Amino acid sequence: MPDVMIVVPTYNEIDGLERTVGRLRQSVPHAELVIVDDGSPDGTGELAESLSKRDAGTMVVHRTERGYRSAVIEGMRFAMSRGATRVVITDADGSYDADDLPELLGVSADGVDLVIGSRFVEGSDVRNMGLRRRLAARIGNVYARSMLQTGVQDLTSSLRVYRTRILERIDLDAIQVDAYAFQVAMAVRVAQAGGTIAEVPIHFIERATGSSKMRLGDELGTVGAVTKWSLSGVRALPKPPR
Ligand SMILES: Nc1nc2c(ncn2[C@@H]2O[C@H](COP(=O)(O)OP(=O)(O)OP(=O)(O)O)[C@@H](O)[C@H]2O)c(=O)[nH]1
Ligand SMILES: [Mg+2]
Helix, strand or coil: CCCEEEEEEECCCCCCHHHHHHHHHHHCCCCEEEEEECCCCCCHHHHHHHHHHHCCCEEEEECCCCCHHHHHHHHHHHHHHCCCCEEEECCCCCCECHHHHHHHHHHHHCCCCEEEEECCCCCCEEECCCHHHHHHHHHHHHHHHHHCCCCCCCCCCCCEEEEHHHHCCCCHHHCCCCHHHHHHHHHHHHHHCCCEEEEEECEEECCCCCCCCCCHHHHHHHHHHHHHHHHCCCCCCCECCC
């Protein structure tokens, strides 16, 4: 029974996947890893299949559906079905440094329900992020933080460690937003379920290979979703870590 399951959603990540998986497996060898691929036309699914044949700790879920949120949720359910107590979510493009994971897992082992690898807390190191994206992420996070009354600095980071005990208390199917708004929604749900949230500074480098699946619409959609939640009284003030 794996204690930790790493979920890597992929869509057209043929250039970076092997390196990302290799680094994750090296950095946290006790964790199992599952790639959730949505029939990438570039052959990512086939590459994932060959990686899983070479390494018993690497698995693949092939889907016909397309979408970040549903891929992550499917990965979470896969992890829970295998008895994992913690689920790591990360990207395939190498933006997040696998070497930061042991520290995040250490904080999660202390009993924190959601540990976010944060680009915007003291000690983090963010590289290659263009001014437009940096500003959008920063301003978007300041806006979401104040509207939702939370102290979380990086609500949109996709490097996260969830304890499955908190995921079990969340109605994942009720979440209808995707992309960055999905990250915000998950933090809100964790807080509403009575969970604790902590942030750990990370090394982040904007993707060097492949192309982005996120669009300007995802950023604007997040602002819209946050505004709607805030006006309907949603707050994401987490319990302080015990
Ligand atoms: N399975 C699946 N994975 C997806 C989908 N969209 C994005 N992903 C993966 O989710 C991760 C995050 O997507 P990215 O495109 O890196 O998003 P981002 O980090 O906000 O933006 P960039 O790094 O600038 O491209 C990557 O591993 C993608 O391959 C999808 O529809 N299905
Ligand atoms: Mg990325």
